[in-house]
Amino acid sequence: MGESKGVWVFSEKFDLTLEMLGKGREIANTLRTKLVAVLVGCNVQEKANDLIKYGADKVYLVDNPALELFQAEGYLSVLHNLATNYKPDILLIGSTKNGKPLAARLATRLETGCVPDCARLSVDEKGRLIGERITYGGNAVAKVTFRSKPQIATVPARAFEKLEPQDRSGEVIKLDVKIEEPKTEVVETKPLETSSVNIEEAEVIISCGRGLEKKEDKILLEELAKILGGQVGNSRPLAEDRKWFTEWVGLSGRKVKPKLYIACGISGVIQHVAGIRDSKVIVAVNNDPEAPIFEVADYAVVGDLYEVLPALTEALRKQLQ
């Protein structure tokens, strides 16, 4: 039966697959093994070459009309079949709302371990995969490794960078796999409003918290966001308690990593901080000098957001001219 080898990546989201190929390439080089992308869908053959350009040595392609849309049992049966036959050493799966349950079920079928939401990945001296993930509500980072194979880790979007596409040679292997019937039926799909989709990709985010007195005052943040080409976010209380906005930044909301994060009237509980930790520069504006947000800020202003924000908007407008 041979030993397990190869680093595999799979996500139903194409961009996330490319990001995982970036990290996967590095791990495969360290382990001197092949990097394999699993491509599942309907009429997706042309994407196989892109996967090679972005780092894959080999693409397993399963093309079937039944797999046009994500369907848990179908996708699961494909991955289970391939992993049983070709025995990967490492399997990285995109940590989406569909991908994570898929990874958990696959790990169960393969009787192996799964480490979810790894924002960092490395290999130890024994060649075992080590995943780093945020745990205990943002209070800690855990390093976790495996005692079984394949080693399955799920990877959130934007944790890793895509490689620059290159003209490389690779192998595309088309496979025919028996597809399991679905156990659930998707009755309706409605796209989310576009505004709530982009915040994770924004380079500049201005967020407000309980310090915002009225819903309408968000305009103060929007004016600053307009000048900086940024997006407006908010902390949990404004989303869950007051139900004013939906762009909730935090551990259970959206994890962001902009170049600039400006927290206005946000106290900075640990769950919020866990969601903004990877920002390049953090600015905090709060009238409470004791607010914990100041501990994680690069620039701190003790003051009223209603005074500081318009002044900052004006100052940037002048200085950026």
Next chain:
Amino acid sequence: MVCLKQAVDVSQLKVDPKTSQLLTASAPKKISDFDKNALEEAIRIKEKLGEVEICTVTVSSEDAKAVLREALAIGADKAYFVNDPSFQDVDTSATAYILTETIEKIGEFDLILCGEASLDSFSGLVGSRLAELLNLPLIASVRKLTVEDNTVVAERTLEDAYETVKAKMPALITVTREINQPRIPSLMMIMKASKKEIITWTATDLNIQKEKIGAKIEVVEVLAPKTERKRVMITGENKEEIAEKLAKALIQEGVVRR
């Protein structure tokens, strides 16, 4: 059937400032928040449909009776406590296996509700693993749930879309915190619950096989994250001066477009 985890109350967790180790042993424990939402949803289904029995299941190597008592006070009819010192190092794989054996011993059910993830470890794998072991339809991360005849209809939020999904019962649902606002038990409910029985089973009662509860993952370390921030305080005579200094700093950092 509602699966409840006794979790570390992360809001009261302290860190040893010297070693960055978390002091989890001394931290208070409670029902994991998401699991409370699962229990609340079960109670709402019962209130609507009438003849429903709600069983909760908790797996732990430690004493978790207080958590089960609370579940009974909130509205569970029966509480099963699966307690064995050999469960100390269980991972999501072993927990799902123990839950499977427990649920199969309890008997027939229509619906299993779990939290999407736990408050402390936040893995979010047990519900999906359990569905796989019990060969059930799974609908994960549900924010709205309706039960009609022998079907569940659930709404879930994906990265870029809302989705409505249907499944025949029995099925397994994992819920998000958006789904409801869990109730707080009244004093009367708490009194009543203190008389209810907690059914306790050990590994032997469930014929748990030792080799199946060995962890498949290994936690190398858990440390408080280091924050390396500049922590520059911007001060000035007035708001204009502060704003100008801050604007200049941001331009120098190269994080705003000129």
